[in-house]
Amino acid sequence: MNAAEEGGAAFGIEAGITVTAGGLVKALNSPVRRSALRFLLDTAPASLSDIQRGTPRFVGNSLGHHVKILVDTGAVTQEKKQVGYQERLYSPTEAIRVPWFLAVLQLTAVED
Numbered sequence: 001m002n003a004a005e006e007g008g009a010a011f012g013i014e015a016g017i018t019v020t021a022g023g024l025v026k027a028l029n030s031p032v033r034r035s036a037l038r039f040l041l042d043t044a045p046a047s048l049s050d051i052q053r054g055t056p057r058f059v060g061n062s063l064g065h066h067v068k069i070l071v072d073t074g075a076v077t078q079e080k081k082q083v084g085y086q087e088r089l090y091s092p093t094e095a096i097r098v099p100w101f102l103a104v105l106q107l108t109a110v111e112d
Contacts, residue, residue: 017071017072017073017074018074019073019074019075019093019095020074023072023073023074023075024073024074024075024095024096024101026069026073027069027070027073027075027096028101028104028105028108030066030069031058031108031111031112032055032058032062032063032066033066033069033070033075034104034105034108034109034112035055035057035058035112036051036055036058036063036066036067036070036076037070037075037076037092037096037105038105038109039051039054039055040076040090040091040092041092041096041105044089044090044091044092045079045089045090045091046089046090046091047087047088047089047090048063048064048067048088048090051063051067051090057112067090070090071090074093074095075092075093075095075096076090076091076092076093076096077090077091077092077093078090079091
């Protein structure tokens with residue numbers, strides 16, 4: 001399900017995805033995704049391996065699933081880069097640089 005199907009007010013288009021309040025709330029609805037977003041805000045662009053190293057508390061195969069949700073909701077963009085092999089690099093979108101979203105990331109940092 002993409003952000004347009006999540007419902008809520010549309011914030012705009014990020015990489016062809018309609019970004020909605022519902023989609024952004026879904027992006028925030030997991031400590032794994034919140035940690036990945038905090039890391040990307042400081043370090044982007046970053047590969048999945050970079051995110052995994054930057055959020056060591058959350059290891060395992062589920063990180064890829066959570067990053068896909070971030071892409072699907074429009075919170076993060078994905079860029080493919082060829083470096084002898086195909087690598088995906090992720091960066092936060094402007095949609096998450098709104099005050100309420102950043103406030104939630106900051107307030108939940110202690111919990112995560």
